[in-house]
Amino acid sequence: MEWNEEVVKRVRMAMQDRARNMGCMFRSIVRHSNRENAIKITRDAITEYGNIRAMRESENITPDDWANEHYKMMGGVFNSKIISNDRFAEINMHYCPLLEEWKKMDFSREDQDLLCDLAMELDRNRAKQHNIPCDIVERLGKGDTFCRVVLWKKKKK
Numbered sequence: 001m002e003w004n005e006e007v008v009k010r011v012r013m014a015m016q017d018r019a020r021n022m023g024c025m026f027r028s029i030v031r032h033s034n035r036e037n038a039i040k041i042t043r044d045a046i047t048e049y050g051n052i053r054a055m056r057e058s059e060n061i062t063p064d065d066w067a068n069e070h071y072k073m074m075g076g077v078f079n080s081k082i083i084s085n086d087r088f089a090e091i092n093m094h095y096c097p098l099l100e101e102w103k104k105m106d107f108s109r110e111d112q113d114l115l116c117d118l119a120m121e122l123d124r125n126r127a128k129q130h131n132i133p134c135d136i137v138e139r140l141g142k143g144d145t146f147c148r149v150v151l152w153k154k155k156k157k
Helices: 005-032 035-055 063-078 097-104 109-119 121-129
Strands: 080-084 088-093 134-138 147-152
Touching: 005 035, 005 063, 005 097, 005 109, 035 109, 035 121, 063 080, 063 088, 063 147, 097 109, 109 121, 121 134
Parallel strands: none
Antiparallel strands: 080 088, 088 147, 134 147
């Protein structure tokens, strides 16, 4: 599939804006409270965001639905590859505009990893709301070569 380069550029810019917002809020919470509270508050907020996203979707979303939608809508943005078989649907993202923005904001490598992990609460809780077991096996933020999200398929009875 080919993506419109201008659309990919604009969506990446929007994702970078989301990353700047998250990064600024995190730094502000640390300044006004402490790092532990900043982590807790940010994780809680993004968990809520994941729950809201799930509520707006069909209640019958499957791992394949999720992976296919991601690929169709955001595959070019994240330079994604999809693997699907009878056990799981896997999304491999080889580029992250959020991470690139946190680097530009001079977050330490440790904080880039932390912000990446916090941002993934969106996917973890979206999956949880859809009763889809989800493993985030690799992440660009922790230095892996790509983010790997595995959405496990349930056996039908």
